[in-house]
Amino acid sequence: xxxxxxxxxxxxxxxxxxxxxxxxxxxxxxxxxxxxxxxxxxxxxxxxxxxxxxxxxxxxxxxxxxxxxxxxxxxxxxxxxxxxxxxxxxxxxxxxxxxxxxxxxxxxxxxxxxxxxxxxxxxxxxxxxxxxxxxxxxxxxxxxxxxxxxxxxxxxxxxxxxxxxxxxxxxxxxxxxxxxxxxxxxxxxxxxxxxxxxxxxxxxxxxxxxxxxxxxxxxxxxxxxxxxxxxxxxxxxxxxxxxxxxxxxxxxxxxxxxxxxxxxxxxxxxxxxxxxxxxxxxxxxxxxxxxxxxxxxxxxxxxxxxxxxxxxxxxxxxxxxxxxxxxxxxxxxxxxxxxxxxxx
Amino acid sequence: xxxxxxxxxxxxxxxxxxxxxxxxxxxxxxxxxxxxxxxxxxxxxxxxxxxxxxxxxxxxxxxxxxxxxxxxxxxxxxxxxxxxxxxxxxxxxxxxxxxxxxxxxxxxxxxxxxxxxxxxxxxxxxxxxxxxxxxxxxxxxxxxxxxxxxxxxxxxxxxxxxxxxxxxxxxxxxxxxxxxxxxxxxxxxxxxxxxxxxxxxxxxxxxxxxxxxxxxxxxxxxxxxxxxxxxxxxxxxxxxxxxxxxxxxxxxxxxxxxxxxxxxxxxxxxxxxxxxxxxxxxxxxxxxxxxxxxxxxxxxxxxxxxxxxxxxxxxxxxxxxxxxxxxxxxxxxxxxxxxxxxxxx
Numbered sequence: 001x002x003x004x005x006x007x008x009x010x011x012x013x014x015x016x017x018x019x020x021x022x023x024x025x026x027x028x029x030x031x032x033x034x035x036x037x038x039x040x041x042x043x044x045x046x047x048x049x050x051x052x053x054x055x056x057x058x059x060x061x062x063x064x065x066x067x068x069x070x071x072x073x074x075x076x077x078x079x080x081x082x083x084x085x086x087x088x089x090x091x092x093x094x095x096x097x098x099x100x101x102x103x104x105x106x107x108x109x110x111x112x113x114x115x116x117x118x119x120x121x122x123x124x125x126x127x128x129x130x131x132x133x134x135x136x137x138x139x140x141x142x143x144x145x146x147x148x149x150x151x152x153x154x155x156x157x158x159x160x161x162x163x164x165x166x167x168x169x170x171x172x173x174x175x176x177x178x179x180x181x182x183x184x185x186x187x188x189x190x191x192x193x194x195x196x197x198x199x200x201x202x203x204x205x206x207x208x209x210x211x212x213x214x215x216x217x218x219x220x221x222x223x224x225x226x227x228x229x230x231x232x233x234x235x236x237x238x239x240x241x242x243x244x245x246x247x248x249x250x251x252x253x254x255x256x257x258x259x260x261x262x263x264x265x266x267x268x269x270x271x272x273x274x275x276x277x278x279x280x281x282x283x284x285x286x287x288x289x290x291x292x293x294x295x296x297x298x299x300x301x302x303x304x305x306x307x308x309x310x311x312x313x314x315x316x317x318x319x320x321x322x323x324x325x326x327x328x329x330x331x332x333x334x335x336x337x338x339x340x341x342x343x344x
Numbered sequence: 345x346x347x348x349x350x351x352x353x354x355x356x357x358x359x360x361x362x363x364x365x366x367x368x369x370x371x372x373x374x375x376x377x378x379x380x381x382x383x384x385x386x387x388x389x390x391x392x393x394x395x396x397x398x399x400x401x402x403x404x405x406x407x408x409x410x411x412x413x414x415x416x417x418x419x420x421x422x423x424x425x426x427x428x429x430x431x432x433x434x435x436x437x438x439x440x441x442x443x444x445x446x447x448x449x450x451x452x453x454x455x456x457x458x459x460x461x462x463x464x465x466x467x468x469x470x471x472x473x474x475x476x477x478x479x480x481x482x483x484x485x486x487x488x489x490x491x492x493x494x495x496x497x498x499x500x501x502x503x504x505x506x507x508x509x510x511x512x513x514x515x516x517x518x519x520x521x522x523x524x525x526x527x528x529x530x531x532x533x534x535x536x537x538x539x540x541x542x543x544x545x546x547x548x549x550x551x552x553x554x555x556x557x558x559x560x561x562x563x564x565x566x567x568x569x570x571x572x573x574x575x576x577x578x579x580x581x582x583x584x585x586x587x588x589x590x591x592x593x594x595x596x597x598x599x600x601x602x603x604x605x606x607x608x609x610x611x612x613x614x615x616x617x618x619x620x621x622x623x624x625x626x627x628x629x630x631x632x633x634x635x636x637x638x639x640x641x642x643x644x645x646x647x648x649x650x651x652x653x654x655x656x657x658x659x660x661x662x663x664x665x666x667x668x669x670x671x672x673x674x675x676x677x678x679x680x681x682x683x684x685x686x687x688x689x
Contacts (some may be wrong), residue, residue: 044530085661093537093661095544096414097380100406112467112530120468127547128415129405205529230527289529 023152026136027113029121033131034105036152041099041130043109046137046291049283050110050145052078053292054163055155060084060102063093066282069160072334073282075327087124100128106152110145111137134189139208142166142292165324170212173302176309177214186305187306188215189244189269190286194253196264197234204230205290210248213301218242236263243268246304247275250284274277276304279338282326298323313341357635360628364642368423371646375419380660381410407457413547421546421554422652423645425607426617428558430644432600433618434625434636435565438576438595440501446619447604449505450597451512453615455484456608458515461522461535474550474609480515481605487511489597495589500579500590539614543652550610561603564595565637571597571627572633614666616673617644624678647672 019035023240040058042048051059054077061084072077084102085094087109099107107130109117117134125132133152135145143163150159177185188210192198200206202217203226210217219232219242247269249255255277264270278285278297285297299317302310318339322328377385387407395401395412432447440449448454459480463473492500492507503643526532565572571592574582579589604618625640648665651672655665 083660095380095660095662097410097654097656098660100410100414101381103406114467115469115474116464116467116534117530119471123470123545123547129413205527229525233525276596311684 023133025133026141027118027121027134027173029118029134031125031131031133033133033152037105039102039104039106040153041084041102041104041107043094043107043132044111045086045283045289047108047110047135049291049293050135050137050149051108051153054146054149054158055153056327058153060104066126070282073322073326073328073330073338087120093243095243096128099130104130106130107132107294108135108149109133110135111289115170137291138205139212139290139294140170142295143170146292162325165321166292169295169299173212173214173298173310176302176306177288180214180306182216185214185216187218187242188246188248188305189218189239189242190248191258191275192231192251196247196249196251196254196258197236197239199227199229199234200231203227206230208290209286209294209298209301213298213305215246215301215305218244237266240266245247245269245272245274248278248286248301248304249275250278250280250286250288252277281338292325294316295325354629354635356671357639358386360639364639364646367650368642368646371649372419374422375649376415378653378657379410379415380657381415382480383407383410383415394540400630417551418543418546418652418656419550419649421551422543422608424551424555424558425611425614425650426644427641427646427647428561428603428607429614429617429648430621430625430640431562431565431637432604433644434622434633434640435572435596436618436634437622438572438631438633439593440505441576441578442505443623444619444673445505447600447617448512448615448618450488450508450601451484451515452481452601453608453613454515454519454605456481456605457539457613458484458519458522460538460609461519461526461610464534464538465522465526465532470545471549474553478605478609481608482601484511484515485597485601485605489594500593503595517534526607528561537664538612539666541614541666541669542662542664543611543655544662546610554606554610557606558603561599561606562568564599568595569634569637570594573631576631609674612666614648614669616669616677617648620673620677621647623677627680 001192020032021035022032024030038058039060040051040055041060042051044065045063048059048063056078059078059081062229063084063086065083066074068080077217084098087094087099087107097285107128109132111117111122113134121132121134135149137145143166143251146163146166150156150163150280190210192200199219200217200247201225202211202220207217207219219234244274245268247258247267255275258264258270258275259273269275278300280288283289283291283293285300286294296318299321303312303314315335318335319330322330376388377383387403388397388411391403391408391411394401394403429447436445436447436449437443442665454533456477457480460473460477462480468476488504488507488511491511492504495503497503523532523535526535571587574585574587575589575592582589621644622636622640625636625643629635629639651668652665655668
């Protein structure tokens with residue numbers, strides 16, 4: 001035991017001599033990180049996305065392999081980074097020895113800062129000896145997170161640039177929504193699953209983009225339910241009763257048959273041909289994962305909900321976002337494929 | 345005749361036990377040198393010598409970290425959990441006089457799974473989730489025992505099994521409910537993986553928490569080893585021989601549940617070990633619990649050590665161990681069904 005403590009002291013001394021800075025993460029933990037960070041292990045998909053956006057050359061790997069349809073939308077240099085799994089405690093697909101072997105300067109988790117994840121961070125940091133940062137991944141926190149991480153990773157200008165994009169988008173939409181009466185906001189249904197009969201309740205992380213873009217989630221059962229539940233199953237009768245103005249989905253199976261399925265025909269959104277398909281490459285536009293990748297989806301959805309107020313060239317906006325955030329020039333063919341179904 | 349049989353069996357047990365123990369030591373040594381982070385055996389010896397104060401020069405910092413914080417705790421945990429699952433399987437199979445019984449028969453795994461899932465749902469810390477799993481297992485089996493013992497029937501073991509099925513499926517339904525309520529991004533995958541079992545996150549603290557509980561639970565098994573044999577003759581015979589079957593059963597159920605719950609709390613739900621390993625052991629040394637217990641524990645330890653080494657090295661990312669034990673366990677079980685000539689009792 002004494003030997004162990006000695007070793008721990010030696011280790012602390014070693015990290016202290018290599019010029020280090022203390023940072024406080026979103027969970028209030030004080031973590032000592034090296035002054036210059038060159039290698040980052042992303043603990044999950046959202047962390048890999050924000051690292052890729054800010055400093056792709058520091059990313060040690062992706063949590064999972066990319067599908068063929070996602071690949072054209074990721075910069076060629078980083079498409080084939082190794083698959084390093086995700087760290088979620090017992091449910092890890094990551095092997096701790098692999099994590100140590102990658103020799104990262106930092107393990108980054110971006111998302112929930114609930115107690116489970118705080119204790120996981122502590123435990124993993126202790127086991128691996130690698131500083132583990134936990135950054136709040138809520139959508140509103142996007143500009144703050146980008147600035148904070150930009151600073152820690154030594155890419156302040158880039159962090160600032162991306163944070164400004166997010167901030168401008170948020171404030172532009174917020175300003176407009178403030179002028180719209182609650183009852184005039186379009187009523188939106190998020191259809192999940194091949195039947196389209198799964199949805200996220202209002203207030204859940206899965207559908208927060210709807211409210212953020214100025215819509216009303218029809219599956220609104222009050223804050224009490226939203227605290228307990230995220231996804232719920234619906235019956236077609238409930239959907240008919242809710243009668244949404246707009247339906248958004250990212251499920252191709254559902255989208256492909258919704259206009260033919262007789263059961264869905266009476267729904268207002270289907271009658272008005274207002275069912276929209278959200279692209280999901282390289283990451284989802286409205287969810288999957290619920291992270292910064294949703295910024296372009298927010299832009300898109302604001303145009304869907306308020307076409308008179310937000311008019312922009314979607315192609316141009318998509319190009320701009322993908323160039324700025326994903327550092328990728330997409331070909332015309334890929335662009336067409338990406339937004340073919342999302343048109344309105 | 346009986347005397348002779350007993351003697352051959354005794355020497356056979358000693359031989360099998362010795363071989364299995366040597367095998368376990370050899371496999372542990374080999375497994376300690378296998379892993380995603382490349383470490384030479386020379387480095388391991390160096391690190392060990394340094395640890396015991398023989399070697400002055402400290403080992404490489406990373407190698408020390410990988411060995412002491414990640415690989416060795418995990419290796420020891422797989423040995424421990426393998427041994428206790430096999431032991432619990434032996435106890436339950438003997439007690440219920442049924443070869444198809446596994447440690448889950450009274451719902452300990454389902455209960456532990458439910459406890460862990462509830463902990464994940466409530467966003468508790470990892471230690472609390474493990475505690476919830478442990479308590480969930482104990483409470484479920486406690487409920488089964490209460491229900492069964494309040495029903496006065498001729499066949500108490502049958503009632504126990506039925507109560508186990510009822511309470512177990514009730515706990516299963518609650519588990520499904522928790523899954524529906526869970527956040528599909530970070531909680532649901534965590535629950536799913538938890539139910540598949542894995543040693544990926546085991547650390548020293550887990551090991552130090554589970555070890556005393558397992559040893560504690562082993563004591564009544566060793567002390568009652570002769571009475572378990574009597575119990576497997578049936579309640580009437582046991583009573584005739586002056587053994588109170590209800591009391592013995594209570595002790596054994598508690599002991600087997602305690603060790604299984606401790607194992608499940610650190611490694612999640614791992615199937616097949618508790619079902620298949622006692623069969624292999626019985627094939628080697630016969631049904632006498634006195635011999636069966638140590639042999640089964642050694643086989644279980646060897647088995648899970650090997651399977652976990654595969655789980656952590658098969659690919660760059662982790663393979664849940666519950667999947668691998670099923671892939672290995674199912675064919676072995678079928679083979680046993682074909683080849684086991686010796687009656688199971």
